[in-house]
Amino acid sequence: MHTLKIAASIAVLLVLIITAGIYTNHALLSSSKKLEAHIIKIEEASKSEKWASAKEQLDMANALWDNTEGAWSVLIDHIEIDNIKELFVRTEKYIETQNQSMTLAETAALKQCISNIPKKENFNIKNIF
């Protein structure tokens, strides 16, 4: 009876970990897609030199990032968080100075950084090894 209780507790713990793992992967993918959508809009606005629109999209992306950052800090290395924050700051300055080439470069790097996060946390052979 005692061993049955232990086995059941271990099974519950295992299910909790697997469920939490699946949920966090899904949450990371979902929030990164939302951020990427805003960054794509920033890119498009920069290409058309619509700097006010680019700034507006950046502010929305920043607001979304502020909400997302807390949850991501618990799950991923803080250095990745710091990198993303740095890219946001640089993008903001390039938009302010209306520097198209640098804005596009920074938004490309930001998109890459953000899309890498769920890829790194994905459950696959490449990430396991």
Add this chain to the structure above:
Amino acid sequence: MLIIFVRTLILYGIVIVIMRLMGKRQIGQLQPFELVVAIMISDLAAVPMQNTGIPLINGIIPIVTLLIAQVTMSLIAIKSTKARSIICGSPSILIRNGEIDQHMLTKEMYTINDLLEQLRSKNIPNIADVEFAILETNGQLSVIPKSQKRPVTPEDLSIATKYEGIPLDLIIDGEINKKNLCKARLDESWLIRELNKLSVKSPREVFFASLDSSGNIFCQRKNDNHKEEAT
């Protein structure tokens, strides 16, 4: 600095809980797979303690995973003797019927010097006094001396002995252990009377008091090396 302090406390608490959940044997004599787990847990806890860039969950999840793996292995070992022999190994007899098994010594990579050292630590300086020496799965050497060389027991001398049970702790650091008083079918008023006989006014003055199966009380006061015994 405070971040590291708090993270260390959190991980320390988690490791203590995990080690307790793994069972008493984890803290005492370790099987090889238990030793591996203990070492891994300490390393896993140490990394996020020092590096605030690593999320705490990256230390906690592996430690919990090791708990799951460890308990599962232990359950399998309990249920299956074959699995137990694979996971834990089997004891090896190094001295059988007074004769050293040289083949087993080589197989276990145990030198004769190691064997003699272990025998001396068991207060058996002369290997000729050993009937059986068994190398257990946790690395400890169990020694069965020859019947003529073992300590004499009352049974050998046909001496009748009284039952000797476990002494019960009655007071630890001034606190009365009511559960043990109940086990001994005694009460606090009895205890206070007995303490008064030893010139102790209150249980609060007592550092440690115990009752053995013959009814003798051992009592030592706090901040005092004055030891009392009463029958």
